[in-house]
Amino acid sequence: MYLLKMYRHFVGIYMKGKLAYHFSLVFELIANTIQIGVYFAGFMVIFHNFDNIAGWTQNEVLFMFTTSWLTYSLSCFFFWSPMKDMGELIRTGKFDLYLTKPIGPMLYMVLQQFQYTFIPRLVLSVFFWIYSMSKLSINWTAGNIALYVINMISAFVIFSSITVFTGTISFWTIKSEEIVSLLTNNNHGLKNYTDYPITIYGKGISFLLTFVIPYAFTGYYPVGHLLGKDLLHPEYAYLSPLMALIAGGAAYLFWTIGLRHYNSAGA
Amino acid sequence: MRKYVDLAMIGIKEHTAYLNSVWANFLAKVIYLYMQFALWNALFNSNSGSNIPLSHVETIRYIIVATVISTFMECDVIAWINGQIQSGDVANQLIRPIDYRFMIFSKHIGTSAARFMMYTIPLGILIAVFYRGDLFIKDQLVYGIISILLAYMIQFLYSLIIGLMAFWLIVTWPLNMLLAAIYKLLSGSWIPTVMFPELLTTINMFLPFRAIYAIPVTVITTPMSFDNICENLGIQLIWLVVLFSLSEVTWIVGKKKLVVQGG
Numbered sequence: 116m117y118l119l120k121m122y123r124h125f126v127g128i129y130m131k132g133k134l135a136y137h138f139s140l141v142f143e144l145i146a147n148t149i150q151i152g153v154y155f156a157g158f159m160v161i162f163h164n165f166d167n168i169a170g171w172t173q174n175e176v177l178f179m180f181t182t183s184w185l186t187y188s189l190s191c192f193f194f195w196s197p198m199k200d201m202g203e204l205i206r207t208g209k210f211d212l213y214l215t216k217p218i219g220p221m222l223y224m225v226l227q228q229f230q231y232t233f234i235p236r237l238v239l240s241v242f243f244w245i246y247s248m249s250k251l252s253i254n255w256t257a258g259n260i261a262l263y264v265i266n267m268i269s270a271f272v273i274f275s276s277i278t279v280f281t282g283t284i285s286f287w288t289i290k291s292e293e294i295v296s297l298l299t300n301n302n303h304g305l306k307n308y309t310d311y312p313i314t315i316y317g318k319g320i321s322f323l324l325t326f327v328i329p330y331a332f333t334g335y336y337p338v339g340h341l342l343g344k345d346l347l348h349p350e351y352a353y354l355s356p357l358m359a360l361i362a363g364g365a366a367y368l369f370w371t372i373g374l375r376h377y378n379s380a381g382a
Numbered sequence: 383m384r385k386y387v388d389l390a391m392i393g394i395k396e397h398t399a400y401l402n403s404v405w406a407n408f409l410a411k412v413i414y415l416y417m418q419f420a421l422w423n424a425l426f427n428s429n430s431g432s433n434i435p436l437s438h439v440e441t442i443r444y445i446i447v448a449t450v451i452s453t454f455m456e457c458d459v460i461a462w463i464n465g466q467i468q469s470g471d472v473a474n475q476l477i478r479p480i481d482y483r484f485m486i487f488s489k490h491i492g493t494s495a496a497r498f499m500m501y502t503i504p505l506g507i508l509i510a511v512f513y514r515g516d517l518f519i520k521d522q523l524v525y526g527i528i529s530i531l532l533a534y535m536i537q538f539l540y541s542l543i544i545g546l547m548a549f550w551l552i553v554t555w556p557l558n559m560l561l562a563a564i565y566k567l568l569s570g571s572w573i574p575t576v577m578f579p580e581l582l583t584t585i586n587m588f589l590p591f592r593a594i595y596a597i598p599v600t601v602i603t604t605p606m607s608f609d610n611i612c613e614n615l616g617i618q619l620i621w622l623v624v625l626f627s628l629s630e631v632t633w634i635v636g637k638k639k640l641v642v643q644g645g
Contacts, residue, residue, distance in 0.1 A: 142556035146563075153563040157572060161421075163579050165429045168421075293406035302566070303414035315424035316416075 118226070126229045133231070140231075148235035150301060155243060158310075169312045174250040175342055180310040181244035183334030186267050187306075188237035190274035195233070195299075197224035198282025202291040210377070221279075221370060251342070259341060262353075269359035270333035276359075276366035277328060283366070286373035298328070309334055314347055321347065332358045385480060386488040393492020404500055411453060411505055418445045418572075435576040436604070443517055443603040444574045446509060448595055451530060452571055453501035454494045455537055455594070459486060460558050463545030472640070483542060483633065490538055518602045525611045526602035532618040533598045536590060539625035546629070549636035570596030590621045 133140050162173040171179070204210040213220035253259070281298060285291040298305050309330040313321050324331040332355045340352030422445055426438040436444065463486070466472040475482055509517070518526060544558060551557065566572050568582075568591040575586060575596040586592050597614045600606075606614075 139556070142559075146556055146559035149560050150563040153567050157567050160567075160573050160578055160582065161425070164434050164577050165425045167428050169424050169428055293403060297406060297410055297413065300410065303410040303417075305413055308417055311421060311424070316420045320416075320420075 118222075122226045125227045129228050130231075143232055144235060147232050148239070151236045151239050154301065155239060169314050170345065171312050174247045175344070176311060177243055178247040178251055178342070179312075179334045179338040181240045181247060182267070182338050183270060183309060183330075184236060184240040185244060186270040186333060187274050188233040188240060190271050190278065191233045191236075192230050193225045194275045194278040194282075196228050196230045197221075198278045199292060199295050201282035201285040205285050205377070220374070253341060262337065263341060266332075266337035266355045269355040270337075272359035272363045273329055273333055273355075276362035277330075279366040279370055283370050283373040286377050306330055312339070312344075325351070329358050329362060386484060389480075389485055389488035390492035390495065393489035394496045395492075396489075397493045397496040398500070408501055408504060411449065411501060412508065415446065415449045415505070415509075418449065436574055439515070440604055441574060444599055446513065446517060447603050448571050448599045450502060450505055450509070451533075451595065451599065453505055454497045455534060457490050457493060457538065457541060459490055459538065459541035460545040460555075462486065462489070463542075464548050464555060467548045467640075476637075483629070486542065486545075487538060494534070519605050522601055522606070522611065525615065526598060529598035529601045529615060529618060532615065532622060533594045536618065536621050536625060537594045539622070539629050540590060540594070543625065543629050543632050546632045546636045549632075549640045565591055565594075568592065569594045570599065574600075576600075590625060593618045593621045 158177070162176075166172065168176060201210075204213075210220070213223055216223045218226075277298065278295075281294045282291050284294060296304065301307075305324075305328065308316065308320065309324060313324050313331050313335050316324075321331070324335075332351070336346065336348075336351045337355050339346045340349060346352065419442065422441050423438075426434075426441065463472075466475060475485065478485070544561065547557065568575075568586050568589055570592055571594075575583070575592050578586065597618055601611055601614055
């Protein structure tokens with residue numbers, strides 16, 4: 116409970132700072148809205164000429180990737196900004212400041228900011244999520260709802276873990292900005308691969324997206340199962356929570372090792 | 383002439399000075415290209431009988447050529463001008479006995495040359511290894527190259543105009559960010575413009591974006607009549623003239639408006 120209070124306090128200060136430059140804040144939000152809006156427009160244009168991709172209709176694909184984007188935006192509210200800045204923080208030595216705080220550095224970095232630039236993505240995702248859901252006739256039994264909700268929580272953990280992983284790499288002096296960009300850039304990021312059914316890629320990429328960087332568990336497997344699609348491995352639909360557990364544990368471990376490594380470097 | 387060549391050399395040197403991000407940038411291009419390739423392949427494979435304006439092979443050629451061109455076409459002109467205006471460095475640039483715009487252009491050519499060597503050639507080799515089949519129509523290649531050069535000029539003038547707007551607006555990155563998203567869709571670097579629905583095609587008729595990617599890439603990859611080629615090159619020429627005039631006006635008016643900051 117005290118965390119919530121602290122978070123409210125921190126975000127209050129953070130937003131006050133941002134609102135001091137309300138011109139740039141408003142522009143950032145507008146620019147993000149247009150950017151995400153154009154992505155959706157492009158998606159519509161692609162399906163203007165085609166009925167389906169690998170057996171998935173437009174609305175099914177839309178439902179799949181908005182499900183994934185929803186949890187992604189939520190995860191990015193907390194983790195994206197601190198992890199993107201890790202490389203910079205370590206290079207400039209500002210990370211030392213976080214070590215002197217009375218709470219853990221990760222907790223502090225997550226609590227002290229709120230990445231509002233993901234709001235447009237969340238809003239647009241929710242809009243198209245509801246839109247696609249209304250077009251599809253999904254059999255919402257109690258079991259399906261439970262599975263869907265559990266999968267969304269798992270997706271949140273998976274996305275956060277991957278973000279933490281990319282940030283932690285900075286402890287070993289590789290630039291984290293570039294890795295973050297390679298994974299999540301709106302134009303060329305690897306995450307974009309999972310906006311479509313992963314069967315359209317080669318076996319190697321499917322494996323990569325399933326077991327190495329498990330983006331496929333945030334959308335393709337659980338949603339495909341819910342929609343009754345012919346999946347590559349139907350049993351994987353139930354593995355999202357396990358994957359989230361593994362990813363979360365690994366990210367925690369990796370972060371702890373990284374932190375210790377940073378200490379021993381004596382910077 | 384000599385001084386402009388030197389400036390281009392500076393552009394090359396500046397761009398190759400920090401080589402550590404080259405790998406990431408190159409990998410990003412490869413990831414992007416493979417995704418496009420897989421996506422369009424899958425779309426065509428799962429919709430065989432549909433009425434689609436481009437054939438399967440033409441589309442694949444289109445997205446490959448568009449991605450290859452994008453490796454040297456895009457430039458940092460807007461960011462340079464913004465940076466110089468914000469730091470006040472633009473004052474030092476303006477008192478030099480060289481035309482500011484030519485100076486930026488020379489540096490831009492240098493950067494493109496560096497990018498051509500670092501990204502275009504390796505990516506080309508990679509494609510040659512993995513993609514079997516012709517990428518371009520041999521008879522139209524000459525026109526294609528002319529079209530790319532025109533597109534390159536149009537892209538530069540467009541960036542110059544947006545960049546020079548910083549003379550009024552001080553920062554143009556929000557404007558740039560807005561336009562970048564629209565640019566990505568309407569230029570045809572992402573989705574072939576012939577696939578657009580009618581409304582979007584009509585809007586695009588009145589905008590210069592398609593002259594940067596859609597026209598040169600189509601001239602290179604799709605068989606068309608001589609008249610058709612001339613028409614496409616004509617459209618590019620018209621946009622070149624329009625944007626050149628606009629950049630002149632922006633320059634003349636902007637120079638009077640300019641307030642150098644940071645004393």
